[in-house]
Amino acid sequence: MTNHPHALDSLAAADAAELAEILLEICSSPRWATAIAAAEPWSSREALLTANAAATAGLTDADLRDAMAGHARIGQPKAGDATSEREQAGVQGVDRAILDELREANAAYEAKFGHVFLICATGRTAVTMLAALRERQPNDPATEAGIVRGELRKINDIRLNRLLDAA
Template sequence: MTNHPHALDALAAADAAELEEILLEVCSSPHWAAAVAAAGPWSDREALLAANAAAMASLTTEDLRDAMAGHARIGTPVAGDATSEREQAGIRGVDRAVLDELREANAAYEAKFGHVFLICATGRTAVGMLAALRERLPSDAAAEAETVREELRKINDIRLDRLLDTF
């Protein structure tokens, strides 16, 4: 992967409020954005991704809910939201029956855990996401929270890479 020195310099040059606003586009947790911003400037891509991992590890249950609030339900990307549509590209053209199963499984998951099913959907098919949802449904709340934390870290890594590519 490219080190993106120009992008890292541009992020370092942003004032604190602007940087946090940029980071909130990556992850909707204010705590995460503040923690990643505080770790800057980053010497390279790996340092930025390490800041993401450290920030994710520090999130409370409420912070995780803030982070999940920025994600669409699997199977229903937000129309007109390029990020949501790109990340859930695996549901395009899928059979209606699979979408119905996803909707039902999402409802069961949300009833149990009180939040949307979160998975790094990039590169996954609808059937694969449905299988993962069903696999995780029996988990207890503590185990699922850690799985969600790891999925969010992966999503943020992808989004940070994309952010670096935009500069």
């Protein structure tokens, strides 16, 4: 990926309220957004992504729940939300039986862990997401929280890169 210094400059030039709004669109955890803003100025794309990794690693369980609240269930992209629809493109046009299996597996996961199943869906098919959901279902909460944190970091990286590439 190329570095877009002007994109970083535009992001850094945003006032505090505007920056918070932009960052909360990427990740709905207020603690994450605050940590990213506090890491400013970002000298490069890599510095911003490093700030994402550090901010994500520092999230508490409550912060992770805040972050996951901004994500649609796998198999159910938010209608009219271009980000959700783009990230879950792998479920578009999928057989109804697979979507039903995803819905059932999501319900079991949510009953066990108390939050949506979070996976970096970009580039994944519905079948591979369903397999990952089933594979992670037996995890204990601490193991799953670590996996969720890693998936959230990947999602945020993709969204940050997209933001910088669009500027």
